[in-house]
Amino acid sequence: MFILSLTYVKSLSEIDRLIPPHREYLAKYYASGNFLFSGRQEPRTGGAIIARAGSRAEVEEIIKEDPFLIEGVAEYEIVEFVATMTAPDLDGYRES
Secondary structure: OEEEEEEEOOOHHHHHHOHHHHHHHHHHHHHOOOEEEEEEOOOOOEEEEEEOOOOHHHHHHHHOOOHHHHOOOEEEEEEEOOOOOOOHHHHHHOOO
């Protein structure tokens, strides 16, 4: 599993301009099963995505498609973790 932390490095007006293509990007990776949760930070300084992938290299390839990254309005931090405990409703995501 991966925590993808986005930090906005440009104005919110530039971020807002890219929301529609960013949401299309998110939808693609929700459909593929790579993205599990996402949303903006409060205060609105960035966002976060919980993702699953076979490797960090795969995640790095996926984020290269984000319009926020392509247009240089956000930077990503990738944190890999092993989900050894989950809420009962999320047992299918538990890793050993």
